[in-house]
Amino acid sequence: MIRRFWTGVGLAVALVASGAQAAPDVAKMTSGELTAFSRAMPKGGELHNHLSGAIFAETLLAWAVEDGLCINVKTLSVTPPCQPGEDLKPASAIRTDEVLYAAMIDSFSVRHAGFRDRSGHDQFFGAFGRFGAAGARREGDMLANVVDNLARQNTFYLEAMVTPQGVASRVKGAQVGWKGGDLAAQKAANTAVGLEALVAVAMAETDVMEARARSLMRCGAPDAMPGCQVTVRYLVQTSRAAPPEQTFAQLQLGVALIAADKRWVGLQMVAPEDHPLSITHYSLHMRMVDFLTDHGRTTKAALHAGELSMAYATPEELRYHIAEAVRVAGARRIGHGVDLPLETDAEGLAAEMAAKGILVEVNLSSNDAILGVSGQAHPYAWLRRRGVPVSLSTDDAGILRIDLSHEYARAADEGATYADLRTSARNAIAFSFLTGEGLWADPGAYRHPAKACARQIGKAEPKPGGCADLIAASDKAREQWRHERLLATFEAAAR
Incomplete structure (x- = not known):
């Protein structure tokens, strides 16, 4: 067994003695290697x-400040613009109140297990209502x-x-x-x-x-x-x-x-x-x-x-x-x-x-x-x-x-x-809902390309003719062609 490194990513790849390229052994990667590997890998979609729910709490809070919203310090939620009072502060207060800022991030996420004695289920689903005003518009x-x-x-x-x-x-x-x-x-x-x-x-x-x-x-x-x-x-x-x-x-x-x-x-x-x-x-x-x-x-x-x-x-x-x-x-x-x-x-x-x-x-x-x-x-x-x-x-x-x-x-x-x-x-x-035929005759297995694109998948450009026509006519084939090219480039780094 020979060892080489994933060029440009610094990840070890095992090669069999015969010289044939083997798949990267993710089980043997360190945590840092696996993190770098997964970020570099083309993941399709x-x-x-x-x-x-895709926006991090820090970004939502920054928007709340920009939009002049308020924070209910009792419920740790964002509200529309308000008249500050006992339980209400301008969102800009998080700029100087580190304790409130940290509590708001906890309120908007599941990073703090058992926050306010809530289960992960209740904390997760309740978060939408607490940060909703920050994402409005x-x-x-x-x-x-x-x-x-x-x-x-x-x-x-x-x-x-x-x-x-x-x-x-x-x-x-x-x-x-x-x-x-x-x-x-x-x-x-x-x-x-x-x-x-x-x-x-x-x-x-x-x-x-x-x-x-x-x-x-x-x-x-x-x-x-x-x-x-x-x-x-x-x-x-x-x-x-x-x-x-x-x-x-x-x-x-x-x-x-x-x-x-x-x-x-x-x-x-x-x-x-x-x-x-x-x-x-x-x-x-x-x-x-x-x-x-x-x-x-x-x-x-x-x-x-x-x-x-x-x-x-x-x-x-x-x-x-x-x-x-x-x-x-x-x-x-x-x-x-x-x-x-x-x-x-x-x-x-x-x-x-x-x-x-x-x-x-x-x-x-x-x-x-x-x-x-x-x-x-x-x-x-x-x-x-x-x-x-x-x-x-x-x-x-x-x-x-x-x-x-x-x-x-x-x-x-x-x-x-x-x-x-x-x-x-x-x-x-x-398996996306993109329109058109795909590049693969066997989606899920990926052993048999569509006949028009046989021996072309992973190339920089399709040859003029059937494969190029398929890609031009199909949103799905077009996205698959791009992904396969990225994947081929990524995997070629091991050679």
Whole structure:
């Protein structure tokens, strides 16, 4: 066995005596080597990213100061501009009050275990309400922050979860009221009160958000930030912790928006899966998605399902959530999927997901912080062994104080090989909701390139003809071509 170093990254790579190049042995890397390795590795994309939860507390607090907001020192939350009083201080107070500043960072994150005697679950989900005012009207700033951080980690595709016209759509749903489960009547009533008129408003807001992000990153200028190179698509967040008529209205608006604007590519349902309304209406929600998307044939869905453990749900609830997301709602991807081994006929469900190519978005740090599920207790390795496609993602990087590279390093530290990490990166594009055919005939395995691009993947440019035509016509193939070129360059550094 010969030892060489990963040129430019300083990471050891094992080579067999015959001279054939072997995969880097991430299991033998030190913590520092693994950190550097994971940051340099092209990671394809990020499929499970809540934009509002992706921003670090320090950035949110800086925005609160800039916007003249206030801090409630009792609840450690940001409020709109206020008249300072006993419990209210201007946000600018954090500039001189180090104790308050540290407490606010603790309030907005899970860095302090047991903060204010809260569980990780309660601290995590409660943080959104405490920092929400700091991110209001800062969507473009958030987008710029997230994509630039991804680009600096050699990752150039993002599907961001955003809630378009969330309040307005819920108001429409409340106005209509619940029609007793007649979903066709519910849809018609929403249309009658002008729900679809919100599509144009949502598209205009998307324009504003992206223009702000491009401006902040100086896109098109000689000193443009790396984030300008990231391709972004959006998933419509809808709240499962709401009365059913409001959830349905959000979903219906999402379907209409996705049909009208190619930047919006899929549906999501968010909020704690163990919330009383989420539990009560779970099966109804799956039927809503099935009805509005024609079982995923007209609109794709990537649904949070199985973000549960026995600490937060009964055995009865752990038996069916993922199965219904797959079999009733027609979900193309599952977010979290932590309780899959506890579902009825878990092995059969995993085999079905493997056969259908239904990917699980794996969020290791999130599942540890919220559910206390980590290491051997996490199903990540179990899913891989059963051929279920998986891809690592962050969930809410700011609250968790991580980044995508951290999740790759953590996966390696918990037993994933370099081949597993590379497959995760490829899966993040192959199982994305980008339009068009892909570069691979066997997504998830990556042994057989599309016929048009055989023996060309990883090259600087495709040859004129079929492969070039495929890339020109397909958003997915174009992103895969870029990623494969980055990956080839990264791996060639070992030679």
